Every structure is written in structure tokens, then in C-alpha cells.
Amino acid sequence: MTAQPTRRMPLPFPIAFRASGALVERNFAAARSYWRTFVSGFFEPVFYLFAMGVGIGALVGDIQVDGRAIPYAVFVAPAMMATSAMNGAIYDSTANVFGKLKNSKLYESVLATPLQPAEVAAGEIAWALLRGLVYSCAFLLVAAVAGFVQSWWALLAIGVCTLIGLAFASLGMAATTFMRTWNDMDYVQLAILPMFLFSATFYPLDAYPPVLQGVVQATPLYHGVALVRALMMGELGWGLLLHVGYLLALSAFGLWATTRRITRLLMT
Amino acid sequence: MALIEAAGLRKAFGDFVAVDGIDLQISAGESFGFLGPNGAGKTSTMRMIGCTSPVGGGTLRVLGMDPTTQAAQIKARLGVVPQQDALDEELTVAQNLAVFGRYFGISRAELYRKSGPLLQFAQLTEKAGAKVDTLSGGMKRRLTIARALINDPSILLLDEPTTGLDPQARHILWDRLFRLKREGVTLVLTIHYMDEAEQLCDRLVVMDHGRIVAHGSPRELIRTYASREVLEVRFDVPDHAQKAADVDGLADRVEVLADRLLLYTHDGDAALDALTDRGVHPQSTLVRRASLEDVFLRLTGRSLVE
Ligand SMILES: Nc1ncnc2c1ncn2[C@@H]1O[C@H](COP(=O)(O)OP(=O)(O)OP(=O)(O)O)[C@@H](O)[C@H]1O
Ligand SMILES: [Mg+2]
Numbered sequence: 001m002t003a004q005p006t007r008r009m010p011l012p013f014p015i016a017f018r019a020s021g022a023l024v025e026r027n028f029a030a031a032r033s034y035w036r037t038f039v040s041g042f043f044e045p046v047f048y049l050f051a052m053g054v055g056i057g058a059l060v061g062d063i064q065v066d067g068r069a070i071p072y073a074v075f076v077a078p079a080m081m082a083t084s085a086m087n088g089a090i091y092d093s094t095a096n097v098f099g100k101l102k103n104s105k106l107y108e109s110v111l112a113t114p115l116q117p118a119e120v121a122a123g124e125i126a127w128a129l130l131r132g133l134v135y136s137c138a139f140l141l142v143a144a145v146a147g148f149v150q151s152w153w154a155l156l157a158i159g160v161c162t163l164i165g166l167a168f169a170s171l172g173m174a175a176t177t178f179m180r181t182w183n184d185m186d187y188v189q190l191a192i193l194p195m196f197l198f199s200a201t202f203y204p205l206d207a208y209p210p211v212l213q214g215v216v217q218a219t220p221l222y223h224g225v226a227l228v229r230a231l232m233m234g235e236l237g238w239g240l241l242l243h244v245g246y247l248l249a250l251s252a253f254g255l256w257a258t259t260r261r262i263t264r265l266l267m268t
Numbered sequence: 269m270a271l272i273e274a275a276g277l278r279k280a281f282g283d284f285v286a287v288d289g290i291d292l293q294i295s296a297g298e299s300f301g302f303l304g305p306n307g308a309g310k311t312s313t314m315r316m317i318g319c320t321s322p323v324g325g326g327t328l329r330v331l332g333m334d335p336t337t338q339a340a341q342i343k344a345r346l347g348v349v350p351q352q353d354a355l356d357e358e359l360t361v362a363q364n365l366a367v368f369g370r371y372f373g374i375s376r377a378e379l380y381r382k383s384g385p386l387l388q389f390a391q392l393t394e395k396a397g398a399k400v401d402t403l404s405g406g407m408k409r410r411l412t413i414a415r416a417l418i419n420d421p422s423i424l425l426l427d428e429p430t431t432g433l434d435p436q437a438r439h440i441l442w443d444r445l446f447r448l449k450r451e452g453v454t455l456v457l458t459i460h461y462m463d464e465a466e467q468l469c470d471r472l473v474v475m476d477h478g479r480i481v482a483h484g485s486p487r488e489l490i491r492t493y494a495s496r497e498v499l500e501v502r503f504d505v506p507d508h509a510q511k512a513a514d515v516d517g518l519a520d521r522v523e524v525l526a527d528r529l530l531l532y533t534h535d536g537d538a539a540l541d542a543l544t545d546r547g548v549h550p551q552s553t554l555v556r557r558a559s560l561e562d563v564f565l566r567l568t569g570r571s572l573v574e
Binding site for chain 1: 343
């Protein structure tokens with residue numbers, strides 16, 4: 001007889017993951033001891049906003065997007081907001097999760113309680129995206145005060161940043177389960193840095209030749225940036241739902257993959 | 269009714285069979301022990317019961333439920349002390365208890381009420397605010413045990429609970445386990461120390477190479493697999509096998525260990541007299557009652573604490 005995978009009761013979404021909240025609480029309690037890294041993660045995109053938006057912006061002046069001239073800072077600010085959501089989500093779902101998988105027996109003891117692998121995955125991902133969310137809220141405030149936000153629709157960008165966080169946290173955690181040493185963590189940076197630089201963050205998509213445009217459009221951050229930018233500039237359209245769909249699909253895949261991997265690794 | 273029922277339970281890791289078709293019936297309120305040398309499959313069995321390792325074959329029911337489909341419901345009523353402490357190193361002692369309780373969905377108010385007595389039981393009241401990584405090995409063990417009690421479990425699974433505890437802490441733990449047992453908690457333990465097995469277990473199984481090689485109460489096992497008394501003799505030689513001929517015929521059975529010979533007989537003193545009459549003068553001798561240690565040796569050919 002062969003082993004069967006642990007089956008779950010098919011509960012509706014929020015109830016099924018109620019138990020995950022306890023893991024979020026746990027991470028909150030533990031985070032008090034590393035609040036400095038927490039705070040510093042926020043400043044990175046803020047520094048970029050002022051260095052690029054204000055500094056480079058003074059050289060570039062207005063830029064043309066879809067036939068409209070906008071100040072460079074207004075163009076860069078949404079990209080930095082999306083990036084801050086990504087950064088926040090990535091740290092907690094990769095380096096932090098890796099430490100827990102390798103050095104501590106945290107998940108082993110959590111899995112001995114009523115929590116099942118899917119709930120562990122959901123709890124960790126929820127925590128990671130919460131961190132991204134805090135960053136993006138704070139960022140939005142700074143950008144608005146600095147005058148780089150043109151529409152009240154920008155408030156919806158907070159919701160979008162949750163989605164960006166969800167996508168990156170779930171993919172990041174899934175990727176982390178494959179890593180063997182701390183050196184493998186460099187692959188995360190290898191994926192994050194080009195995305196940060198080239199996802200139509202610092203210049204519009206049409207600056208690329210058509211072939212590269214396709215590559216850029218395949219990356220998750222591009223869709224996040226496009227969504228946040230549309231909202232902060234108040235340019236809404238049904239086409240945005242495509243971006244939402246893309247990020248949702250990635251999130252679902254990441255959550256599924258993470259659950260599978262945790263089961264594989266820990267429920268031996 | 270049996271709280272834990274296994275029939276033909278199996279577990280393989282790749283080609284290696286760690287648990288090879290065991291049958292178990294553990295009743296409510298019982299204190300049940302697994303005894304066996306390193307690698308016998310005790311932990312593998314415990315983990316399947318604890319629903320953290322998928323059943324590899326055969327059937328297993330815990331609290332009347334199926335671990336494959338009802339893991340969460342089963343785990344809600346278990347307390348688990350794993351072989352290696354798996355405390356949350358990033359949290360304090362008190363937080364470890366509280367956070368663990370939250371995993372079970374216990375309210376904060378109730379946890380607040382429960383933490384005090386549990387800390388006291390673990391003798392860690394003074395250390396409540398200390399980070400776990402500053403605790404000694406024994407303190408960690410006690411905290412792990414206290415943590416396993418946070419949900420008032422119906423079944424307590426203890427994998428070598430007393431490893432690393434000093435004698436005083438060991439006795440406090442025994443005492444606490446007796447109390448839990450009186451309150452109706454079912455105890456399932458793996459044990460390496462025979463005195464503990466005799467003290468704590470109503471019934472036990474001896475495992476070796478993934479199989480159950482004997483089962484019964486400590487008394488029954490001693491009666492079946494050992495003689496009433498044991499004469500231990502030690503010589504000043506590098507290899508005790510060369511002295512086996514000297515004691516030939518003096519006992520029902522002789523066991524040759526690295527550092528001594530064990531003579532199984534109903535009358536140890538008589539055997540010792542006979543040995544002296546032969547003109548054999550060992551470096552030291554000891555007559556004692558047979559214990560589970562001897563049962564173990566007989567069944568597995570290995571001494572337990574090497
Ligand atoms: N996750 C695993 N992957 C591969 N082999 C394993 C795994 N877990 C246990 N084993 C093997 O299964 C066998 C039984 O291990 P188990 O931990 O159940 O023994 P045990 O009786 O608890 O021993 P000990 O007294 O040393 O704790 C061992 O040979 C061990 O190497
Ligand atoms: Mg073991």
C-alpha cells in the first residue's frame with residue numbers, strides 16, 4: 001500500500017485559514033526583536049523615489065506616457081510603491097522562512113498542532129504580505145505629501161499592493177523550499193533586482209524593443225507597477241483586470257506549490 | 269475502547285523499512301511504552317500516531333479517527349513531546365506557551381490563566397521573560413513538556429521525555445505523569461531507561477528492526493524472558509568472551525558483554541558459591557534481581573544504554 005497525501009476538508013476560503021492567524025501572531029511576537037530591519041526595509045524605495053524622481057526628474061523633466069506628458073516623479077512613484085510591496089513580501093517569505101526551515105524546528109512543532117501544511121503556508125504568506133502592506137501604506141503617504149499622487153483612486157493602490165505582496169510572498173516561499181544553503185538565497189536577489197530595474201519602473205514599456213517588451217510583460221512586478229500607476233494617475237480601464245488576474249493566478253500557484261513542498265519536506 | 273489502534277502498520281523511507289507491520293491496541297487511561305534500541309522505529313511510529321508522518325501502510329486509528337483525513341481533529345487532542353526539543357527560539361519562555369496555545373485556538377484569557385501553573389510545573393516561573401536560547405538543555409526539555417500540556421490533551425505522546433533531565437527533574441516529571449494518568453490522560457512513551465519503563469508503563473512493547481518482538485507488562489516480560497536473579501561477574505581481562513568457559517554450566521543462560529558476564533539463574537548466591545568452589549576469582553561480583561534491561565538484552569542481543 002502506498003502513502004496517501006493528507007486530504008483537507010474543503011472549507012470555504014476565510015474559515016479554512018482561520019488557524020493561520022495564530023502563526024501571524026507568532027511572527028508578530030518574534031518581530032519585536034528585529035524591528036530595525038523592519039524599518040529599514042521601508043526607506044529603500046523612499047530613497048529611490050527622491051533620488052530618481054526628484055534628482056533624475058530635474059534632468060529629464062516631463063516624460064511622454066501614452067501621448068501624455070507627466071513629471072518624472074509622478075511616473076516613478078507608483079513603481080516604487082509596487083516595489084516596496086514586493087520588497088516587504090520577499091524578505092519575510094524567503095530569508096526568514098529559510099531560517100525557520102533549516103535552523104529551527106518551528107514548522108515541525110507547528111505541524112504537531114491542529115495546523116496543517118496549507119495553513120502554515122497561508123500563515124507565513126499572510127504575514128509576509130502584511131509587511132509589504134505596511135510599507136506600501138507608508139510609502140503612499142510619503143508620496144502623497146510630496147505631491148506625486150494625482151488621484152484619489154490611489155487609495156485602491158493599497159489593495160493592489162496587497163495583491164502584489166501575496167503574489168511575491170507565495171512565490172518567494174515556494175522558491176525558498178527548494179533552497180539548500182544560504183548561498184542559494186542569492187538567486188532571490190538575482191530575480192528581484194532585474195525586475196526592480198526593468199519592469200517599466202524607471203522608463204515606459206515602449207522604450208524596449210518589441211521582443212524585450214514581451215519578456216518584461218511576463219514578470220509579475222510589471223503587472224503590479226502597471227496597476228498601481230494607473231490608479232495613482234487616475235487612468236482606469238477594464239484592461240487592468242488582466243493584471244489583477246495575472247497576479248491572482250500567480251498567488252494561487254505559489255500557495256499551492258508551497259503547501260505541496262512543505263508537506264513533502266516536513267510530513268515525511 | 270482502544271484510543272490507538274494499529275494493524276499491520278508500516279512505514280518505509282525509500283527502500284528502507286522503518287516500521288514493519290506492527291499491531292497495537294492502546295486503551296484509554298493506559299500508560300504504554302515503546303522500548304527498543306536506536307533505529308528500532310519508535311519515533312517513526314510515534315510520528316504516525318501524531319499525524320505528522322503519513323501512514324505508510326496498514327491501518328491506524330487514533331481517538332477513533334483516521335490520521336489521513338482527520339489529522340487536524342486528532343492533533344487538537346494530542347500533546348506531543350518530540351525526541352528533540354522544537355521550541356521557538358525567537359520567543360521568550362512565556363511566549364512559547366502562549367503562542368503554542370494559540371495554534372490550538374485557545375483564547376488569550378484562558379492562556380493567561382493556564383500559563384502560571386504550567387510555568388510552575390516546569391520550574392521556569394523565574395525564567396518566564398527569558399529568551400529560550402538562554403535556557404539550559406534540561407530547562408528546554410521541561411518547557412517542551414509543559415507546552416505539550418497547554419491543550420489539556422487526551423493522549424500525551426512522549427518521545428524519550430526524560431533525556432537530559434537531572435534526577436530531581438526526572439522524579440518531578442514522573443510524579444506529574446502519574447498525576448496526569450490519574451486524571452485519565454493516556455500516556456504513550458518511548459523510553460531508554462529501564463527503571464523508568466518499570467515505573468511508568470502499565471504495558472510495553474519491545475521493538476527491534478521495525479517489528480514488535482515482545483509485549484506485556486514489565487513484570488510479565490521479566491518473568492517470560494529473564495530468570496529471577498542475575499549474577500554479574502567482572503574480570504580483569506580485555507575480552508570477557510575468553511572467560512565464558514569458566515562459568516559454563518553454572519546458570520540457565522550466560523550473556524557475554526564487553527565488560528562483564530551475566531549469569532541468569534533462579535539463585536544468584538548459589539551460582540556465586542559454585543563459582544568460588546571452582547577456584548575462579550573475579551575482580552568483582554554482583555547479585556541482583558532481573559530487570560527489563562535483561563529482557564531487552566535477551567530479545568535484541570544489545571544492551572540498551574551503551
Ligand atoms: N525521515 C527519514 N528519512 C529516512 N530515514 C529515516 C527517517 N526517519 C527515520 N529514518 C530511519 O528509520 C529508522 C528508524 O528510525 P526511528 O527514528 O523511528 O528510530 P528510533 O527507534 O526512534 O531510534 P532512537 O532510539 O535512536 O530514537 C532509522 O534507521 C532511521 O535512520
Ligand atoms: Mg527515536
